[in-house]
Amino acid sequence: MADKRTVAEQIKSGFRLAGGWLLGLVWLAIVFAGLGEAFDAAGQFPEGPHAHRFLGYALLTVAGLTMLIAAEYWKRFFPGIMIAAVLNSLLELLRGHAVNHPSVPVSATTAGIHLLVSAGVAVLTLTFKNRKLSLVDRAALLAFVGVFFWQVVDHRFAEVKLVSGALCILIAWTIDRWRRASPSNI
Numbered sequence: 001m002a003d004k005r006t007v008a009e010q011i012k013s014g015f016r017l018a019g020g021w022l023l024g025l026v027w028l029a030i031v032f033a034g035l036g037e038a039f040d041a042a043g044q045f046p047e048g049p050h051a052h053r054f055l056g057y058a059l060l061t062v063a064g065l066t067m068l069i070a071a072e073y074w075k076r077f078f079p080g081i082m083i084a085a086v087l088n089s090l091l092e093l094l095r096g097h098a099v100n101h102p103s104v105p106v107s108a109t110t111a112g113i114h115l116l117v118s119a120g121v122a123v124l125t126l127t128f129k130n131r132k133l134s135l136v137d138r139a140a141l142l143a144f145v146g147v148f149f150w151q152v153v154d155h156r157f158a159e160v161k162l163v164s165g166a167l168c169i170l171i172a173w174t175i176d177r178w179r180r181a182s183p184s185n186i
Helices: 007-038 053-074 078-095 108-130 135-153 158-181
Strands: none
Touching: 007 053, 007 135, 053 135, 078 108, 108 135, 108 158, 135 158
16 A cells, blocks of 8 residues: 655654654663763772762663653554563573673573563563553653663672562553553543
């Protein structure tokens, strides 16, 4: 079936899509810069704590607030990101090591937890696409993304962190189902 949009509408749509991707990459760069500044090892600096730690936390705060505000726009892409995480977990499970770092072994239990969490979050966030996100949904997404990056920076209790982030998504999903099923909404 032919697209009935005018050329100008198609160009505008293309620029909007490219702008969205560019803003997403800028957001990711802010997150990585914030993580680098906030969680840089203090032992690398003989003068003590890193002088830019405050800047790192400020960047992470800006990224978190941006995510809360823009969650309605990128909720369509989040399940796709989680499906990529499912594929990553499958490769970890099959190969027994981190996908990008063959020298980092990953146990079958850890890979299995990653797989279950990624698949569960992907399925639950698919429902976010069909409704307007509440503050609870936005907070749950922020919590999940936050613990995801936290477990990347600090590997201690990584599985517990991921499961707790997934529980935030599950709680938000449950609250939404409960609100939709309550008699006051009928």
